[in-house]
Amino acid sequence: MTPKVVLVTGVSRFLGGHLAARFAANPDIERVLGVDTEPPPRDLLRRMGRAEFVRADIRNPLISKVISTANVDTVVHASVTANPAGPTGRTAMKEMNVIGTMQLLAACQKSPKVQKLVVKSTSAVYGSSSRDPAVFTEDMGPKDLPSSGYAKDAVEVEGYVRGFGRRRPDVNVTTLRFTNFIGPRIDTVLTRYFALPVVPTVLGYDARVQLLHSEDALAVLERATLHDLPGVFNVGGDGVLLLSQAIRRAGRLNLPVPSAAVPTVGGFFRSARLVDFSPDQMRFLNWGRVIDTTLLKKDFGFTPRWTTQQAFDDYVSGRGLKPLIDPEMIEAAERGILDAAARFR
Amino acid sequence: MAGARVIPLHDPERDAARRSRHVEVVPEPAQQQSGTPDWERRLADLLSFARRRIAGDYQIDEFGFDRDLTENVLMPPLKPLYEKWFRVETIGLSNIPMAGGALIVANHSGTLPLDALMTSYGIASEHPASRHMRMLGADLVFRTPVLGALARKSGQTLACNPDAERLMSSGELVGVWPEGFKGIGKPFKDRYKLQRFGRGGFVSAALKTGAPIIPCSIVGAEEIYPMIGDIKALARLFGFPYFPVTPFFPLLGPLGAIPLPSKWYIEFGEPIRTDVFGENAADDPMLVFNLTDQVRETIQQTLYRLLTQRRNVFLG
Incomplete structure (x- = not known):
């Protein structure tokens, strides 16, 4: 079923904005509504074309009015975010993530027109610890529940979404658990982290990182909106x-x-406004x-175009990151x- | 269930293995074919390895296994230990399939898990398919900085059913030491006495994936660090499962960490098939218990047989 009226939350950010732009370019969709607390940047707004921007706070019951008067039948909740607006933005971010979702779901539940809900969640709900299996499938849970930050927000958001699914069994609910995004255009904690000239890591640990190209992320969200694919899916390259x-x-x-110095170094980077890492991101x-993406490929019917490595390389070349040691110099030295x-032979 | 097993006094396979070792001594003529000398080719390998590492141009799998690093950096230092120090002799390598998932179950001993390292080096260097054994390690390993990262890079992963099943169903050779710390940290007087085999989680993982179980018996590892005491207070202080006291450690300090040069035998037994029990075999606890016992018994009997054949701890 192709939706008639789509409401997208978080349109002033990369994913929500570009998603709204994609829907606006789709002639089958009659109306596209974008919601956020602040207007999108001008270039994003231009891309969004005929999509209408509604400046509303999803934490406010007003959102209910928007959904019912515009006869919204599909809601894409893409505003749950890991990136706080500023050094003091973490409390606001949590409110936005959790309270915003509650209000939005309450509004969806009241409106009988809503037929579909797509939620952008995160693989952070699986937590991160030494006692975890190497690869997470959708049916696994975290070993110890994330106690703070984005991961906890996402766990709570998913809880509310499950509750909504129980109360409105007629609505198709798709929950997408994304890995970290990467790409030449998107701006996240991770893209800022890798752009630092000297990248701090924790001594003695080497994390396995799985990434998803931001274009793939958009394609997955679009597919979930245009087709009926209820369920929970891991999404990663x-x-x-x-x-x-x-x-x-x-x-x-x-x-x-060294692990002992990590909070100090993290604090320095936060106050220097370079990268703001929360404790769960540190973990x-x-x-x-x-994460395991078998379900994504088999049931959801989507195979990411970029692998983790390709996505990362695309980010590196797209951002024009200059390596500190030129690879050609290394090759020349090797030759x-x-x-x-050979002369000594 | 398993019935009585016939244990030959002179294992033809082992004799064959001994004979084949003599054949191997003949130097390979393939080395000098192109005009470039050996050291130069090695230099080229080294340089291209260094370039790959600097550029990050290598592949790791989803468990974090870095084949490039393992084959070029982590494995080579084990060679002298394997060939010269412990003079490891492998028996029944042909019981390990050339491809496809399989589960190697072995006895654990020696205070430090050198037996695991030697087994994995033995398979990588002597098995015709030079397969990498992916071992299932304790939680403690992965929690420890440096060690945990190294364990992942060399292909090890946490001992849990999802990981074991994922590895075996993707056709990997998995190694497990079900005695865990009870086995590796047992006192010297209990040598070659198998401890409890966990809860049989490895058997249910094999049943679920239909991978054969290959019992593996290691003789010689018990004598490398004869553990005559255990300082519980220090173990608790450092968060170790035990703090070993051997005749030379901690008495001689770092010198005491040199393992005694015992002669090792690693015997791989006949594979036990797990794909003949039907669909929901892993949910039948009695079957899991019986299979666990069968594997344990096989290893224990093989250990006794190898021990009776051994004349001297150090000379074999």
């Missing part, structure tokens, strides 16, 4: 990078920090996380040494 390997591929220098840098060796 194929393959895995080690954190140290990713840093090398980006041509950065790795600065191992992610210790252990990493890999030079071999030539010298």
Whole structure:
């Protein structure tokens, strides 16, 4: 069933905005509504074309009015985010994530027109620890529940979504658990992290990192909206990078920090407004996380176009990250040494 | 269930293995074919390895296994230990399939898990398919900084059913030491006495994936660090499962960490098939218990047989 009226939350951010733009370009969809607390940046707004922007706070019951008066039949909840707006934004982010979802779901439950709900969740709900299996499937849970930050928000959001699904069994609910996004255009904690000239890591740990190209993420969200694919799906690119390997591929220098000094260093980066890592993201840098995407390929019918490695390389070249040591120099040095060796023969 | 097993006094396979070792001594003429000398080719390998590492140009699998690093950096230092120090002799390598999932179950001993390292080196270097054994390790290993990262890079993963099943169903050779710390940290007087085999989780994982179980008996590892005491207070202080006291450790300090050069035998027994029990075999606890016992008994009997054949701990 192709939806008639789509409401997208979080349109002033990359995913929500570009998703609204994709729906606006689709002639089968009659109306596209974008909701956010602040207007999207101008270039994003231009892309969104005929999509209408509604400046509303989903934490406010007003959202209910928007949904019922516009006869919204499909809601894409893409505003749950891991990136706080500023150094003090974490409380606001939590409110937005959790209270916002509650209000939005309450509004959806009241409106009989709503037929479909697509929720952008995260694989952070699986947590990250040394006692976890190497690869998470959809039926697994975290070993210890994330106690703070984005991961906890996402767990709570998913709980409310499940509750909504029970109360409105007629609505198709698709929950998408994304890995971290990467790409030349998207701006996340991780893209800022890898752009640092010297990248701090935790000494003695090397996380397995699975990434998803932001274009693939958009395609998955679009597919979930245009088709009826209820369920919970892991979404991530194929393959895995080690954190140290990713840093090398980006041509950065790795600065191992002893675990005891990690909070201090994290605090420095936060106050310098370089990268703002929450404790659960710090844990992610210790252990990493890999998810199984068999269901995505088989049941959901989507295979990501970029593997983790390709997505990362696309990010590196798209951002124009200059490696500190030129790879051509290394190759030249290799050839030079071999030539010298051949002369000694 | 299993019935009585016939244990030959002179294992033809083992004799064959002994004979084949003599054949191997003949130097391979293939080395000098192109004009470039050996050291130069090795230098080229080294340089291209260094370039790959600097550029991050290598592949790891979803468990974090870094084949490039394992084959070029982690494995080579084990060679002298395997060939010269312990003079490991493998028996029945042909019981390990050339491809496809299989589960190697072995006895654990020696205070430090050198037996696991030697078994995995033995299979990688002597098995015709040079397969990498993916071992299931304790939670403690992966919690420890450096060690945990190294364990993942060398292909090990946490001992849990989802990981074991995932590895075996993707056709990997999995190694498990079900005695765990009870086996590796047992006192010297209990040597070659198998401890409890966990809860048989490995058997249900094999049943679920239909992978054969290959019992593996290791003789010689018990004598490398004869553990005559255990300082519980220190173990608790460091968070170790035990703090070993051997005749030389901690008495001689770091010198005491040199293992005694015992002669090792690693015997791989006949595979026990698990794909003949039908669909929901893994949910039948009695079957799981029986299979666990069968594997345990096989290893224990093989250990006794190898021990009676051994004349000297150090000379074999």
